[in-house]
Amino acid sequence: MTGLAGAARTTGADHAVLVVDDKVDAASLTPGTSHSPDTWGDGVEVTTFRGLAARLAPLGPYVEWLRAEHDRRIGRAGSTFVDLAAAKSDRLEDGSEVSRSPRSSLVGSVERWTADQSGTQLALLGDFGSGKSWFCLELARRLLPDTTGSDGGGDAAGRLPLLLELRHVRTPDDVDPAPVAGAGAPQAGVRQDAARAIFADFCRLHGLHDQVAAVLTELNRQGLLLLLCDGFDEMPRAAHETVTQAFERLRALAEPASKVVITSRTLYFRDVHEESEVFLGDRGRRFDILYLRDFSTDQIRGILKARFPADWGRRWSLITDTYGLLDLVRRPFVLDMVLEILPAMRGRTSATLAELYDVYTRRWIEAVGRDRPQAISPRERRPLMQRLAWTMFEQDTLEVRVEAIAEIVAGENYVRIPGLLEAIAADLTTQSYLQRDSHGRYQFAHKSFLEFFVADRLATELAAGRYDLLAIRRLSPEIVAFLTGRPLDAQRLYDHLATVRGRTDDACTAGNVLSLLRALRFRLSRRDFSGLVIEGADLSGAHLRGSSFAGSTVVSMNVTDAQLTSTDFTDVTFKDLNLGVRSSGKGVAVSRAGTRAVTLGDNSVSVQDTTGTGTELHRLRGPSDSLTSVQLTLDGRAVAAGSFDHTATVWRTDVPADHPSARRVLEGHTNTVYDVAFDPAGRYLFTAGSDSLVRAWSVDDGAELKSAREHRATVYSINAAPDGAWLATGSFDATVGLWRITTDPSDGLQLRCVERFEGHGSLVNGVAWSPDSRTVASASNDGTVRLWDVGSRRVRAVLTGHQTIVWSVAYSPDGRLLASGDSDGVVRIWDVSDDDAAAPALVRRLDAHEAAVWSLAFQWHDDVLVSGSLDGYVRSWSTVGWARLDELALQSDANQRISCRGMRISGATGLSPLQEQFLTKMGARR
Secondary structure, three states: OHHHHHHHHHOOOOOEEEEEOOOOOHHHHOOOOOOOOOEOOOOEEEEEHHHHHHHHOOOHHHHHHHHHHHHHHOHHHOOOOOOOEEEEEEEOOOOOEEEEOOOEEHHHHHHHHHHOOOOOEEEEEEOOOOOHHHHHHHHHHHOOOOOOOOOOOOOOOOOEEEEEEHHHOOOOOOOOOOOOOOOOOOOOOHHHHHHHHHHHHHHHHHOOOOHHHHHHHHHHHOOOEEEEEEOHHHOOOOOOOOHHHHHHHHHOOOOOOOEEEEEEEHHHOOOHHHHHHHHOOOOOOOEEEEEEEOOOHHHHHHHHHHHOOOOHHHHHHHHHHOOOHHHHOOOHHHHHHHHHHHHHOOOOOOOOHHHHHHHHHHHHHHHHOOOOOOOOOHHHHHHHHHHHHHHHHHOOOOOEEHHHHHHHHHOOOOOOOOOHHHHHHHHHHHHOOEEEOOOOEEEEOOHHHHHHHHHHHHHHHHHOOOHHHHHOOOOOHHHHHHHOOOOOOHHHHHHHHHHOOOOOOOOHHHHHHHHHHHHOOOOOOOOEOOOOEEEOOEOOOOEOOOOEOOOOEEEOOEOOOOEOOOOEOOOOEEEOOEOOOOOOOOOEEEOOOOEEEEEOOOOEEEEEEOOOOOOEEEEEEOOOOOEEEEEEOOOOOEEEEEEOOOEEEEEEOOOOOOOOOOEEEEEOOOOOEEEEEEOOOOOEEEEEEOOOOEEEEEOOOOOEEEEEOOOOOOEEEEEEOOOOOEEEEEEOOOEEEEEEEEEEOOOEEEEEEEEEEEOOOOOEEEEEEOOOOOEEEEEEOOOOEEEEEOOOOEEEEEEOOOOOOEEEEEEOOOOOEEEEEEOOOEEEEEEOOOOOOOOOEEEEEEEOOOOOEEEEEEEOOOOEEEEEEOOOEEEEEEOOOOOEEEEEEOOOOOOOOOEOOOOEOOOOEOOOHHHHHHHHHOOOEO
């Protein structure tokens, strides 16, 4: 130490500095002298590397900015920051995503990662508004030292958080080629030059001295920084620089001892393969991938209670009562924006759907391009989103490939500047309402956006007299709801019906006009609707007293709760008239224990004894909306059902009703849960629905274990194989999914789709496993049943004979018979005992019901087939002589609010016997 002090004096320095490891107590090196505790001898200072770095790289301006930014964006909301949830991606060697782990605390996941010494880095992916920047800002502020230059703060390893907003990083073409000035000679190598350049941009942004960049580079190499690189998708790229090449500049920050978080929007990458190429490649340190998950319902309620303790309930009601809004506010950005919009709705306790979305979309469009000079202007973006939505509407699809987006952009009248169209298409796919699936297809982040932009364009065109657009295809109820908030001329709409009367080549116009007139509250009583072709009209709750539909063709018209007193339906041709009769037999399931479960029309499940008197053992109350399906464990101790309210419910029948585990509601799907299936051991529940996802849950505690998306459309049916090794799914994309189920001692349940069987010509409605788990049977809208061989992965047989949609299939316990039910109420029984038979023989045709056969199940040990139907009956059939054993009218399904007094249906055709019986009971006459 004396020599060090002397050397300093010899060189003319004021004093010498001895830098020790952060773990060494600098004061312990100071002998008991009268000198200051941080010096030894004359002019020798003892300090830690962190202390020296704080002096060489004063970060005061950055710290002040971070605190102010946190106060502005998060602190203003008080204590409303909630921990986001994330899921880890499981990948194959080629980068293909197998599944994602269940939702877990993002803070917890990052804390475990920072404590991990394996050297992996972290990529945090999520859609627009999912909270990536929110989380980075909160984490950086939470780990920030109390005072500038303090040794306190940082993560568990003592790292200082540095928030790097990548939109401010310059491209290599914009960076001064001269080396960055710093405290010490720079090390050779392209990687360090790239890292120094990024730190130089950080210093430039926050007004720090140039030398700080070199110090930060060394701090990062020493493992003393936690780098939060936010917005890789917003980082400018040099001309002709690929995504992978741009990422190489960031990869330079990933030193062996460093910890780097990089965030990006998921749809910035074309598909999971490009994600894998960028983050999991072999060009440097590996990045683990975490996907942000949406807010749960409880989290949303908690935020409202914290931010608006006095009247959070009013805001919650508005969110839940507005179509699609609860799904949207599951993202932090959207929730913040909606909560800002609500006061702008002129202080009312409610707002129309169109008003809410109009304000919301305008604000989002403005926010998307903020701080992005290369982004499309709000004035240009809205017509493009309308055009994209209209294209998808015309093609009757919810998804497009990026090439289709480029074609839409090319169709606009932009100045032909080289590269402009490509830049606009890229901007749309990364900065708009779109999200990308694992196959590289784009869809709106929520279906309601598509519907809103379709209505937005259609309203403008109708105001200009373009009624011909109503002939393109049927308007959904949601599009109609959006249109009711626009100033449409209802009388002109009604007058337009006269122009299509008698036309058989235009089925959509009249139906769309009637749906709009009803929604606009136009008086429909005593009107002339005769001689029209009416398809898809929603006249539920309408007052049609004295109106005439005589001689019209009516297809798929909904008259639930309508007032049809003295309405004339003489000589009308009906097809699919919806009278609002609720079905109690949509789901039927059986157990080996001698019980069966049946869905009822009042949103509950009846569990019945089949071994004796058939008495009801349990009445299980369900969720807030109608049930779609039901399933029993083999031992009958648990029952599960899916629902239109986006949830699944699991009931335990072996515990008291007030027991905490007696009823669990499983939340996670973002749309209707159409089917549920237990594994044979009853440990797991698998669910499927309109969001195209397959999810796996723990039956014991209701925890979500896995979720995966392999189908391109609604997954309508799901069934687990008897051997517990396989799962089958039927989808509206006309394929049958074959999934492998495994368990890993360290990572739990694994779910992987190994095959998607193609061959059906339309939607797949039902799947069933043979008892030996070697064959999957599938039922389809194409009127066929197909048998798929699991071993060869090929179709073994195609069963034909049904004249209409096949809804359900079921194997007998011995595997000899297969039952299939169709929309005409017919059940067909097939002999499938011969695996080599190319055309299994038809054993029996049962005219089982007066409406669609939704569900079929063979009871164990007693040679009985059970069928559930839209007609509200569950019927039992002997498999010996196929006689009907009994029937159970579960409850009165008639909708008593409909009025048919004096309604005339003479000469009407197309009504089913059940419909005729119902109408005459309610007062109609022939």
